[in-house]
Amino acid sequence: MFLQEERTTAFELIPEMALCLETTSLLDFERGESQRLADMLRRVGQPALTIAKELGGAGASALSMAQLHTWVGAHCPSLAIMMTMHHHTVAGMMAARHFFPDIQGLLGLIARDNLLVASGFAEGRTNTHISESTMAVEKTLDGYLVNGSKKPCTMTHHFDVITFGVNYLDPQGQTQIGIGVGFAEDPSIERKKFWSVPYLQAADSHEVTFNNLLVPEAMMCFSTAIDDQLDDAQQGTGNHLFAIWFQLLASASYLGMASALAARALAGNKGSPDDRALLLIDQQGATMALRGLAASIDDNRFLRSDLARAQATRFSIQEAVNRISTRAFEILGGMAFMSSEDVAYLRVATGLLAFHPTSRLASTHFLCEQLG
Template sequence: MTIVSDALASVDSFLPGLADKLSANSFIDNESEQSQIINWFKLSGGCKLMVKRSYGGRELTPWQGVLVQLGLGIYSPSLAIGAGMHQFSIATLQEMAKTSHGLESLLLEAIAKNDLLVSSAFSEGNTARSILQSQIVAKPSGKGFLITGTKKPCSLAHDMDLLTASVQVEPSDGEPYFAVALIHKENDGVNVESFWNASFLKASQSEAVHLDEVYVPHSMMVNVDEQSAYHAHISGFVWFELLTSASYLGMVYGLVEQADKHKRLSSEDKAAAYIKLDSSALALKAIAYDMNNQTQDTLAQVLACRYQLQEVLAQVMTQIIEKVGGINYIGNAYFSSIAQTIHAFNFHPPAKHSMLTPLASYYDNKPLIMV
């Protein structure tokens, strides 16, 4: 079985009925702002895929999770991005649950039981600011905190049930410290505003989520000590890069498949593209099979895979689009949309240019410092 066949079979197996719904609609309808793909993902059981069995979930292996993301990327770029955000949020919650005895376990059980969709407000990444320093602030108020800040873009903005947010707690006395807030979308002060003006990935619901003095009780705030916070960030980024890389890789697999269906590729063209894409998928597989204990080494490895993949996908996409030809590019919205979407891979944090110096230090056997 090829990697593409395995990915599509994984979607059929783990998300029953979803592929039929996606295939019954046009690409443009699935990718539109009014699309129902996120809701279909929920209805097909997607919310519990990566949740551990001890919490009532399916507990897919990391490689199975990668295959699902590849398959979703082939079917729908927007769904791959949205689903990847949920799975990354689940992975972060489960990482925190390893060292905490708080609400995370109960929350994970509720997510699996009720098919709750979780979005994330981590790593906002503003120019000249560290992606690890949250711009969302929590101030003590009564038996909880008032949280204020904005996450943009925030995928799943409309359909999310819960938002996990890294916050900087500013106590009335003492130094600020890092924590994670668990916020229900229906809380007063949670507002979604339009932000995504690009013509692609509209169905990922990547809008602006504003938190205006949202009250969060102590029970929904997870305090994380400095060492645990650092490890949670490392683990979170490993998962994020792995799932995001799989999503965009799936999109280019889909591009090759569509170009082949339009009879624009010779057998040599298709084989040459698949050699490059399969090599990248196997690199992700190596990372996925080494996910039991995420370390700086794991992060450096997955970043290397991701940055190399950016170049590979851009190269394959350009070669395939040339074979597709100008008439198909102009006349078929799928091809022009995919071409634009692939470029967005470069903008996910951390950007390559910001990590070259830290990685150079790492390759000189120094600690890897995130920026």
């Protein structure tokens, strides 16, 4: 059966939510309120999947998470996007905890209270690295004052914790890229409507603004403090942890959306055998590429060259997703487009992977440097 291994993983990790997704139509979720998805994720979606068991989480592997996101993407794209932003951030913090010991307390809190974590990194800005930011930060006696905005920011109205990137000019005049943490109830955090297109609206991706948000020193970490301890190949490892996990989960989520279209085309037994075989070749090829990236993460490979491989894998899957969705759409034909709203919805949604960081244009020099 199509996506059978992914389905098995979903029912092992999130059985109640998996059953709900399987028995509810895709558009029922996508056209519904974002609060419904956030509540489901918090209540039965296991927000602590990527947190180690000793900190109260499930200790799920990268391979399991890739399979889970593929399956969820096929059944509820908006929820898959919510989960991508939450899980890549939490997994990144988990992987970076030996660099940032203070982050372990937050991870334990997330696991204990099933908190949802929003990602306030570089999504939505073209030609940027995921950890770069327009946030301004000023050092004070009490910590750091942060100002700026992030749009779109998934789970704008539903997150409990938000992580974000900042650019900080230190006393020596050096610009540092930092990662900070804020909490939803802080009055310095403002939310504004931003997302206006009808696709992925249930992911609640709007604008979050920080107005003199005070972040304690324990909740603000800078990459140069880590890089001073590392060799050239390891430079930026603290940031790479988040970026590599993001490429894995975003790619998996959108591959799931494309797989949903492919499954509809295959179930209808439409098109020629060659058409159907090409669908399966692209889907399986992308799946195996995804599993290879997941295996690398499970082996704790987060060097600069590993980030380049993760980006290359993502762009390869992105091309496969485009081919799968286009071919499946053509096989299904105009009548399916006119009679099945979810077919048209999935066709557009699959193309949005290209808008997530990092762009191919921004990555060209880095990929040639590391892989050429």
